[in-house]
Amino acid sequence: MLAHPIGISIFSRLGLCIVAAALAPVATYGNVAETTQKLRIASLNLCTDTLLLQYADPQQIASITWLSSDENLSPFATYAQQFHRNQGRAEDILRLSVDLVLTGPSTSTTTRAMLKRMHLPTLHLEDATSINALSINIRRLTQAIGQSARGNESLLRMHEKLTKLSSDAHKMPKDQWPYAAFLQPNGLTVGHGSLSNELLNLAGLRNSATLLGLRTYQRFPLESLLRARPDLLITPTDQLRYPALAQELLQHPALSDTISRHKIDPSTLICGTSRIANVAEALAAKRQQLVR
Numbered sequence: 686m687l688a689h690p691i692g693i694s695i696f697s698r699l700g701l702c703i704v705a706a707a708l709a710p711v712a713t714y715g716n717v718a719e720t721t722q723k724l725r726i727a728s729l730n731l732c733t734d735t736l737l738l739q740y741a742d743p744q745q746i747a748s749i750t751w752l753s754s755d756e757n758l759s760p761f762a763t764y765a766q767q768f769h770r771n772q773g774r775a776e777d778i779l780r781l782s783v784d785l786v787l788t789g790p791s792t793s794t795t796t797r798a799m800l801k802r803m804h805l806p807t808l809h810l811e812d813a814t815s816i817n818a819l820s821i822n823i824r825r826l827t828q829a830i831g832q833s834a835r836g837n838e839s840l841l842r843m844h845e846k847l848t849k850l851s852s853d854a855h856k857m858p859k860d861q862w863p864y865a866a867f868l869q870p871n872g873l874t875v876g877h878g879s880l881s882n883e884l885l886n887l888a889g890l891r892n893s894a895t896l897l898g899l900r901t902y903q904r905f906p907l908e909s910l911l912r913a914r915p916d917l918l919i920t921p922t923d924q925l926r927y928p929a930l931a932q933e934l935l936q937h938p939a940l941s942d943t944i945s946r947h948k949i950d951p952s953t954l955i956c957g958t959s960r961i962a963n964v965a966e967a968l969a970a971k972r973q974q975l976v977r
Contacts, residue, residue: 723831727778729771729796730789732956733810735759736822737787739839739958740832743767747781760952760960775799785829813957814880814901816847823959839959846962847887850969854889863916863975865947865968866893866905870921872934874905880957888968890917911939916975918944919968921951947971 726741727748728734734753737746738761748769756762771777775796778786786800786807800807808829813819820840827836854862865885867875874894875881879901885892893915894905920935953964 722784724784724829725782726785726787726830727771727781727783728787729773729775729778729792730787730810731758731791732812733787733789733808733826734765735761735956735958736810736826737830738765740823740827740835741830742832745830747783748778756952758952758955760950760958762952775803775805779803787826814878816880816883816961819880819957819959819961822957843959843962846966850887850889850962850965853969854887854972857889857976859891861976862889862891863972864893864896864913865890865917865919866910866913866915867919868905868910868935870932870935872904872906873902874899876900876903880961881954884961884965884968887965889972890968907934907937907939915944917947917971919947919949922948945971945975 723742723745725747726737726745728737729750731750731752734749737749738753738759746768748771749765750773751770753759753765754762754770759765769781773792773796775786776799783805786805788797788800788807788809790812792809797807797809808825810822810826811818813822823836823840824833827833867881867885876892876894876899882892882895882901893910893913894903896913897905897909899905918940947968949964949967953960
């Protein structure tokens, strides 16, 4: 993300692409044709649910997965409760009037094959592991469901926020940025090639996990974490409804009162949306507190 210090930045290039797309009333993006029709859509994946709930009109939403009604997994959990819910299987939507089906990495090959046999149009979106990938997903989905204007507007707002954050962060030399580490249940962390790592850099923070060569969804051993001593530890908000042994490391006495903490609602990062700019803004505000 910050690997392009010379010339126009990746975020400026992204902004130009978004503006160009917004000026084109009819276009294709990732082999998805622009439509002006308001289709009825069913989603069989949590992350496609999230984008559908953000951009579609209510009357366009034919079905979403049961996962989207869980407030720990979806930022739209309350809104999602009014819609038909499925278990991520093709047979769950057979009797619905559907023009398009959204699938993702968790959609089984069996389900995708059945949708193909049923001749149902589908749009498959991979999980977003970068700002660029998220932007592509938003563009592809909003084009496919006839909501390009809504998608373009949200991408422009996101781009403006991220560009400002990046500019502010680079007022300080990168080698003076504070260190931060994500710590999730079971000690899992995030490394290079993840959306969360990109957000850290946008906020002017260095990722302690990458110093140790840790990759996304690898464990950050407690001993290594204590040796690294990041300036900021980023953890999920307390899950009081679902206590589990996996949460114990987050409350370990060795981490208590020794490292500044910032808590993030897990539903805001499980699936990327344009709202990740708000996450980056909160991290940048925390960085400002650390460098005072």
